Amino acid sequence: MQVPLMADLATEGKSPEILFWVGCAGSFDDRYKKVTVAFAKILHKVGTDFAILGPEEGCTGDPAKRAGNEFLFQMQAVQNIETMNGYGIKKIVTACPHCFNTIKNEYPNLGGNYEVIHHSTFLQQLIDAGKVKMKEAGDFKGKRITYHDSCYLGRANNIYEAPRQVLQMLDAELVEMKSCRTRGLCCGAGGAQMFKDAEKGKKEVSQERMEQAIEVKAEIVSVACPFCMVMMTDGTKQTGKEKEIKVYDLAELVAQAEGLV
Amino acid sequence: MQIRQHIAMEETDAPQSWNMMFANVENNLAPWQFSPADRANWTEALDKEA
Numbered sequence: 001m002q003v004p005l006m007a008d009l010a011t012e013g014k015s016p017e018i019l020f021w022v023g024c025a026g027s028f029d030d031r032y033k034k035v036t037v038a039f040a041k042i043l044h045k046v047g048t049d050f051a052i053l054g055p056e057e058g059c060t061g062d063p064a065k066r067a068g069n070e071f072l073f074q075m076q077a078v079q080n081i082e083t084m085n086g087y088g089i090k091k092i093v094t095a096c097p098h099c100f101n102t103i104k105n106e107y108p109n110l111g112g113n114y115e116v117i118h119h120s121t122f123l124q125q126l127i128d129a130g131k132v133k134m135k136e137a138g139d140f141k142g143k144r145i146t147y148h149d150s151c152y153l154g155r156a157n158n159i160y161e162a163p164r165q166v167l168q169m170l171d172a173e174l175v176e177m178k179s180c181r182t183r184g185l186c187c188g189a190g191g192a193q194m195f196k197d198a199e200k201g202k203k204e205v206s207q208e209r210m211e212q213a214i215e216v217k218a219e220i221v222s223v224a225c226p227f228c229m230v231m232m233t234d235g236t237k238q239t240g241k242e243k244e245i246k247v248y249d250l251a252e253l254v255a256q257a258e259g260l261v
Numbered sequence: 262m263q264i265r266q267h268i269a270m271e272e273t274d275a276p277q278s279w280n281m282m283f284a285n286v287e288n289n290l291a292p293w294q295f296s297p298a299d300r301a302n303w304t305e306a307l308d309k310e311a
Contacts, residue, residue: 001307001308001310002304002307002308003301003304003307005301022300022303024291024292024293024295026303027291027295027299027300027301027302027303028291028293028295028299028300033303036303037303037306037307040304040307041307052301052304053300054300054301055297055298055299055300055301057290057300058290058291058297059286059290059291059292061286063282063286063292064282064283064286065262066262066265067265067269067275067279067282067283068262068264068265068266068267068268068269068270068275069266069269069270069275069279069283070266070270071270072283072286072287075287076286076290192279192282194292195278195279195282195292196276196278196279196282197276197278
């Protein structure tokens with residue numbers, strides 16, 4: 001399958017319905033690239049009319065903004081908004097809650113107004129519309145899966161149910177950790193902490209979080225954010241549970257259940 | 262975040278690793294040192310599939 005570039009479609013006079021905003025982690029992080037591929041396969045399978053910006057996409061500026069560099073954030077934002085407005089983009093889907101939050105809530109003030117959907121909500125809509133069908137005798141039947149809330153989906157944008165509804169259709173046993181939903185525990189990477197050493201303390205946040213997953217005997221920790229993915233994977237190593245507990249993104253679980261990967 | 266803005270932009274005293282991240286965002290359009298031209302390289306795995 002081919003993933004079309006916005007620029008190529010524009011030269012043919014076409015404008016796709018949805019821009020898939022891949023984000024930096026989705027483009028460059030080896031682990032999260034698998035999520036990008038899984039999600040692109042789902043989009044392709046259900047026949048979504050989409051394209052990516054490819055080399056024309058740039059960091060949303062989120063890490064710069066969270067770290068206090070408002071100037072750099074605005075430079076990035078204005079550049080991206082110019083690109084997207086140039087293509088007349090109306091609707092965006094992204095697998096990164098940081099990109100989602102920034103484009104949805106912070107770009108409008110700078111002239112970027114779009115309908116922005118996180119991939120968890122998008123997957124839920126596909127399931128509700130009956131467009132995603134799980135194969136018989138699912139791989140996840142009876143497995144204990146817990147969902148780790150991403151701050152930028154949950155507390156920042158009030159998206160708690162969509163990811164859980166996606167997981168429920170896997171026919172698995174969905175278990176909740178001690179801290180969940182509005183009381184969810186950070187993975188340790190939010191607010192640009194991903195890009196610096198941890199503050200002094202007795203324990204890594206990721207280890208604390210993974211211990212909560214172990215408490216509820218989860219076999220799979222599902223995430224919906226590239227940075228949560230990194231931190232939770234670290235957590236399995238810090239607790240010595242690499243073999244027992246696997247960390248997957250929602251899109252990977254759906255693609256797997258559909259037999260796409 | 263206002264305190265962070267003061268530290269990053271007025272005092273230019275952000276942690277070294279954040280300054281490196283700022284430089285990467287500014288020069289490579291990503292918080293890491295990758296070339297913007299390689300952004301769509303992940304699609305190569307899909308191109309090979311039917």
